[in-house]
Amino acid sequence: MAQMKNKGNWRSGFESVSSFRMFYRDWRPAGGESHLPVIALHGSLTQGGMWLATAEGIGGARFICPDQRGYGRSKDPDDGDAAADFALDAIRLADALFIDRFTVMGHSFAGAIALQVAAMEPDRVAGAVLVDPTVRTTKGAKANLRVAGERPHRFDDLKEVVRFWKKSEEGRWPVKKLSRFVKDVMDMDDEDAPCKMPFESERLVRLRSFQASEADDYFPEKIAKKVKSPVLIFRGGESRRFSKEGQIKLQGAFPQKPRVVICPRSGHFPPVQDVELFEQNLWKFLRGAK
Numbered sequence: 001m002a003q004m005k006n007k008g009n010w011r012s013g014f015e016s017v018s019s020f021r022m023f024y025r026d027w028r029p030a031g032g033e034s035h036l037p038v039i040a041l042h043g044s045l046t047q048g049g050m051w052l053a054t055a056e057g058i059g060g061a062r063f064i065c066p067d068q069r070g071y072g073r074s075k076d077p078d079d080g081d082a083a084a085d086f087a088l089d090a091i092r093l094a095d096a097l098f099i100d101r102f103t104v105m106g107h108s109f110a111g112a113i114a115l116q117v118a119a120m121e122p123d124r125v126a127g128a129v130l131v132d133p134t135v136r137t138t139k140g141a142k143a144n145l146r147v148a149g150e151r152p153h154r155f156d157d158l159k160e161v162v163r164f165w166k167k168s169e170e171g172r173w174p175v176k177k178l179s180r181f182v183k184d185v186m187d188m189d190d191e192d193a194p195c196k197m198p199f200e201s202e203r204l205v206r207l208r209s210f211q212a213s214e215a216d217d218y219f220p221e222k223i224a225k226k227v228k229s230p231v232l233i234f235r236g237g238e239s240r241r242f243s244k245e246g247q248i249k250l251q252g253a254f255p256q257k258p259r260v261v262i263c264p265r266s267g268h269f270p271p272v273q274d275v276e277l278f279e280q281n282l283w284k285f286l287r288g289a290k
Contacts, residue, residue: 171267
């Protein structure tokens with residue numbers, strides 16, 4: 001894949017994990033791997049491409065950015081919607097790529113997945129990064145299920161989908177950053193051609209149905225009690241998904257107090273909406289991971 005002005009280059013491929021083929025992108029720093037790699041897990045409305053700009057901005061750390069089950073170019077096994085299932089996929093991808101020790105990062109619903117990875121592999125995970133993780137009640141999960149069925153899936157062109165993201169997501173969106181983000185996460189061939197979300201509508205509804213069920217295991221504040229590694233939490237100052245109350249509840253659940261960074265200009269997407277603050281603090285954390 002592309003070379004980025006001597007900072008590094010992208011590779012990509014598929015690996016068989018669990019019961020499906022997982023697609024991943026792999027950022028390799030030009031100077032070699034002097035820091036532990038990052039396994040970066042996207043949220044439920046995007047795919048692994050959401051981390052492309054972040055990996056290139058950081059530059060000096062290897063980033064493995066998979067499309068999770070049923071997203072992007074990865075296959076959908078049609079079952080296994082628990083956070084523990086997604087976590088096992090990430091662990092098996094690390095195994096397939098011969099990655100022994102790493103930092104795990106998760107956005108939105110993948111915050112719970114990242115914590116599951118850290119809890120399941122305490123001797124391998126050097127640190128966990130939670131990017132505006134969702135901390136919801138059962139009532140909130142059921143409301144989220146209703147919204148999932150109404151969410152637009154297809155758009156006429158790039159301009160229409162940019163308008164949709166600006167209207168539907170809180171926080172400030174720098175014009176160039178939003179344009180890059182949309183191109184990286186949407187299923188599209190050309191700016192003037194129709195495009196669609198990087199998942200089928202049925203896939204999102206199935207996930208939301210699980211999260212609204214009694215089997216739901218997307219409770220980061222419960223998983224946090226089992227996590228031994230250092231933790232960095234980002235919260236969008238204008239986020240509707242991760243409130244100040246949710247932050248206090250979550251950070252108080254860890255055995256070791258996590259570091260929390262508030263991104264004041266951001267809603268639910270700090271890596272795009274508050275880029276400099278996000279990347280500075282992430283890079284500092286990654287440099288300290290051992």
